[in-house]
Amino acid sequence: MPSWNINDQKIPQGRLALFSYLSATFVVLLLIGFWHLQVMQSEHFSDLAEKNGIRSIAIIAPRGAMLDREGRVLVDSYPSFSILLLRDNPKLLERSLPQIEDGLGIAKEDLDAQLDAAKLEPKFLPVIIKPAATESDIAFVESHRADLPVLDLMMVQRRRYPRDEMLANTIGYVGEISPQELEKNPDRYKPGDIIGKAGLEKQYNDQIVGTDGMRRVVVNSVGKVMRTLDNVEAIPGRPIQLTIDEDLQQIAENDFANKSGALIAMDAHTGEVLAMVSRPTFNPNDFAVRIPGKQWAALNSDPRTPLLNRAIQAQLAPGSVFKVVMATAMLESKALPANYTVYCPGYATFYGRLFHCDHAHGSVDLHKGIVASCDVYFYNVGKVLGIDRIDQYAFGLGLGRRTGIDLPSEEPGLVPTEDWVERVDHHKWYPGSTISVAIGQGAVMVTPIQLARMIAAVASGGTLIPPHLLKDATGLKSGSFPLSDDTVQQVTDGMWGVVNEPDGTTSGLVKLQNIDFSGKTGTAQTESFELQNKLGKKLKENGWFVGYAPRRNPEIVVAALVQEGGWGSTSAAPIVRDVVKMYYDKKNGHLPPPASTADNLPPAAVHPVDMTAGAQQQ
Amino acid sequence: MKDRPRVHDFDWSLLAIAGTISAIGVIEIYSSTHASAMAGMQWKQLMWIGIGLAGMFLISRIDYHTLLDQAPALYLIGIAGLLVVLLLGFSRLGAKRWISLGGIMNLQVSEIMKLIIIIVLARFFAEVRTDRLTLVDLLKIGVLTIIPVGLILKQPDLGTAMVLVPVAVVGALCAGIQWKHAAVGLVLVALLVPLGWNMRRHLKPYQQQRIQTFLHPEEDQRGAGYQILQSEIAVGSGGFWGKGFGKGSQNQLGFVPVRYSDFILAALAEEQGFIGVCVVLLLYLGLILRLVDNAQKAKDRAGMYVVMGVTAILGFHVLVNSAMVIGYMPVTGIPLPLMSYGGSATAFVFLALGLVMNVRMRRFVN
Numbered sequence: 001m002p003s004w005n006i007n008d009q010k011i012p013q014g015r016l017a018l019f020s021y022l023s024a025t026f027v028v029l030l031l032i033g034f035w036h037l038q039v040m041q042s043e044h045f046s047d048l049a050e051k052n053g054i055r056s057i058a059i060i061a062p063r064g065a066m067l068d069r070e071g072r073v074l075v076d077s078y079p080s081f082s083i084l085l086l087r088d089n090p091k092l093l094e095r096s097l098p099q100i101e102d103g104l105g106i107a108k109e110d111l112d113a114q115l116d117a118a119k120l121e122p123k124f125l126p127v128i129i130k131p132a133a134t135e136s137d138i139a140f141v142e143s144h145r146a147d148l149p150v151l152d153l154m155m156v157q158r159r160r161y162p163r164d165e166m167l168a169n170t171i172g173y174v175g176e177i178s179p180q181e182l183e184k185n186p187d188r189y190k191p192g193d194i195i196g197k198a199g200l201e202k203q204y205n206d207q208i209v210g211t212d213g214m215r216r217v218v219v220n221s222v223g224k225v226m227r228t229l230d231n232v233e234a235i236p237g238r239p240i241q242l243t244i245d246e247d248l249q250q251i252a253e254n255d256f257a258n259k260s261g262a263l264i265a266m267d268a269h270t271g272e273v274l275a276m277v278s279r280p281t282f283n284p285n286d287f288a289v290r291i292p293g294k295q296w297a298a299l300n301s302d303p304r305t306p307l308l309n310r311a312i313q314a315q316l317a318p319g320s321v322f323k324v325v326m327a328t329a330m331l332e333s334k335a336l337p338a339n340y341t342v343y344c345p346g347y348a349t350f351y352g353r354l355f356h357c358d359h360a361h362g363s364v365d366l367h368k369g370i371v372a373s374c375d376v377y378f379y380n381v382g383k384v385l386g387i388d389r390i391d392q393y394a395f396g397l398g399l400g401r402r403t404g405i406d407l408p409s410e411e412p413g414l415v416p417t418e419d420w421v422e423r424v425d426h427h428k429w430y431p432g433s434t435i436s437v438a439i440g441q442g443a444v445m446v447t448p449i450q451l452a453r454m455i456a457a458v459a460s461g462g463t464l465i466p467p468h469l470l471k472d473a474t475g476l477k478s479g480s481f482p483l484s485d486d487t488v489q490q491v492t493d494g495m496w497g498v499v500n501e502p503d504g505t506t507s508g509l510v511k512l513q514n515i516d517f518s519g520k521t522g523t524a525q526t527e528s529f530e531l532q533n534k535l536g537k538k539l540k541e542n543g544w545f546v547g548y549a550p551r552r553n554p555e556i557v558v559a560a561l562v563q564e565g566g567w568g569s570t571s572a573a574p575i576v577r578d579v580v581k582m583y584y585d586k587k588n589g590h591l592p593p594p595a596s597t598a599d600n601l602p603p604a605a606v607h608p609v610d611m612t613a614g615a616q617q618q
Numbered sequence: 619m620k621d622r623p624r625v626h627d628f629d630w631s632l633l634a635i636a637g638t639i640s641a642i643g644v645i646e647i648y649s650s651t652h653a654s655a656m657a658g659m660q661w662k663q664l665m666w667i668g669i670g671l672a673g674m675f676l677i678s679r680i681d682y683h684t685l686l687d688q689a690p691a692l693y694l695i696g697i698a699g700l701l702v703v704l705l706l707g708f709s710r711l712g713a714k715r716w717i718s719l720g721g722i723m724n725l726q727v728s729e730i731m732k733l734i735i736i737i738v739l740a741r742f743f744a745e746v747r748t749d750r751l752t753l754v755d756l757l758k759i760g761v762l763t764i765i766p767v768g769l770i771l772k773q774p775d776l777g778t779a780m781v782l783v784p785v786a787v788v789g790a791l792c793a794g795i796q797w798k799h800a801a802v803g804l805v806l807v808a809l810l811v812p813l814g815w816n817m818r819r820h821l822k823p824y825q826q827q828r829i830q831t832f833l834h835p836e837e838d839q840r841g842a843g844y845q846i847l848q849s850e851i852a853v854g855s856g857g858f859w860g861k862g863f864g865k866g867s868q869n870q871l872g873f874v875p876v877r878y879s880d881f882i883l884a885a886l887a888e889e890q891g892f893i894g895v896c897v898v899l900l901l902y903l904g905l906i907l908r909l910v911d912n913a914q915k916a917k918d919r920a921g922m923y924v925v926m927g928v929t930a931i932l933g934f935h936v937l938v939n940s941a942m943v944i945g946y947m948p949v950t951g952i953p954l955p956l957m958s959y960g961g962s963a964t965a966f967v968f969l970a971l972g973l974v975m976n977v978r979m980r981r982f983v984n
Contacts, residue, residue, distance in 0.1 A: 011914055011916060012922075015791060016926070023933055027903040030940045038857055038858060038887065038891060038895070044854065045855040048854075218871065220873075
């Protein structure tokens, strides 16, 4: 028997018993550990488990469409996918980036910049790295669910502007909500929401924005969707109908082509805006997908200001169109007799300074003054009226103040007063300035929409219509600046002569058959030396024409501005004529009726794309 | 006194406890994997349990005295095996096939080494025949243990290497370690931990990572720290009563790492709750107490050391694995005996139980 096998030792029962007690103690300690997690912190961990497996996916509600007055779609929405990058796992993210850059064709710098920009946001908020995913992008994400769990797809609703640049400055554009906007409305919006940033998109955002829905799904550890828990459908935004007439809009847009300027056509009774053009313009579709920083900077800093809606934001000298205000003021104030006559040798001297006229008009009365647009006649009228009285009528007829159109950022223009000059330029009003203002030059600045409303007001006896773009606008109030019938008759006769009399400034070029087309031309010097310096060249004059029909109590009024167009009669007047002609052609049934009608508004469709189905196809 | 050991003398209650734990394990493996690509795993586990049971009967037939007689030879064979695995692992000759074959072998050799160290140390302690181990004895034990530990560490397999140490420690305690030696040992360990911490640069990257994530689990969300966190979430969210069989979201959605193996207790804790954990841990306690009882009733000290060696390894597995699941220990890759899915690990446990049966069957034999 080997030495180790001599059984001379007792089993150490005590030590073994000690081991039993020790084991029992360890088990008790372990159970305390489990108790700590499972009973004392159970809620905390249940919460974490739920967050682990349950993901909330927003179902983006489409924004409401915008339709023209006949129900034609000007703006709508369509569903598409964005690619999200989940950031809650930095190490995994870091590892995955090169593959993502390759697979989705995103430059490393761009991706880094996007991640940098989101650095301060909470980590559980994903970053949208590709707002408009292509089919191959989606396939890439779906096929890499297992090895690139940091990628995810989100169904979004994208704005679509089927007519591209048409009406762009009026419609405006959408964009991701800014931190400032979010702060103002924390309950209504969440980061990444798309809201209207300019134009009608901004003005009627609350009407057309829908209510996003939410789907909660169960995902496994690699992000694959296993099943849907619940589903709160999105409520699509309501469509809005505009007063715009696409046919009028289209012809005006065509006429402008590459010209710079603006046009506004309104129903002269109601203030409904029938067409609104601003050039140069932009394509709002560029904003529908997140606009690249460079492109935005270019649009924003372009000296040609394509984002400006010139119809309501260009503040320019009205030129001779202002003579309508002068004529009205002269007749209404009775500062001069109605048959007041002036001899025009082609120039005149006031306060020791020479003021020019186009040419020598000879003997000029009020009618000829308007028809032939004689500056010397209105220099004299202005001198007699004085700046205070001119201001009173200009302001009364709606110049130098906002019209209140339902668009953001309308500019007020300016009617210079003695007070204003003292406050801004720190000197007394020069009497010579009044002479310039009398022909719509100098410090007086108006917007195209103001001129259109002013002319409509004069032709209709002093009703200041409320311009608006929403068809069902409520609470509209007309302004009133009553004019005597005599005044209206004389001034409108003059404006009829501008278009229809042989010595009218339009030289009969824009006459319309069977239509009592009237209007006033303007050719204004562009006094912005600043702009001239910026562009490094001297600008041509701005051409104006404000036309309307019929000659009294007009139905339609159209103001057109062609910047650097030279004479208003040749640049702006033909555009106005085309729009007015189209208006009457339609009215008289010379055009086929449009296909869709206003009574049958198509609701914007929600297409919640079933991500679950996509995930299960792998 | 009988003249022959009989299967009749098996520790049937020990086997019943082991069987119950294995059954719970198989059921939980089914729950964890039935809805995944790994469905059907429970059958493989059942097969391994069957093989393990057969091995258990076989090993119980060979008198443990015979086994202890062969201890030096077994030790040398085990060391040689570990060396072969290491050399194959390092050799460039065999390319991948050899390395993968080496992988399987090293797993198996390590498991076999656990059985060998039990036998070798039992033989050593029996041979010392004292109730007061001298310093020289302790050094010898240390050398005997450290050689396979070092070789397994080289593989590298920290978990399995660590498992060998309790066999020596428990054996020394049973053999009668002197209080001053125990105290010095404790102090040395206390000093070695910070020293080891400073030497961590010499650890394998994955080991550094594991230690790092154990200390700062929040920093690495998809690595080992992520695993611990997900495990804790599973355990904690299970609550007192559990979410029900097959209804644990952490388990079913795959958030619990290797939920069918190293983290099977987390899967069970989620679905069966604190109650389920109590049942399982008490079963393990029953298993340990039953093993100690067998040690107490052993015919001789040699038998006692064999049984306590098995007890030490199983107890250590249960303690470290359970503590890991609730985040009290780093992730070391130590499975839960009998429950975790795994062929060689399961087979080892049954073979070890076979050694215990071996001792028990012969307690009345002369």
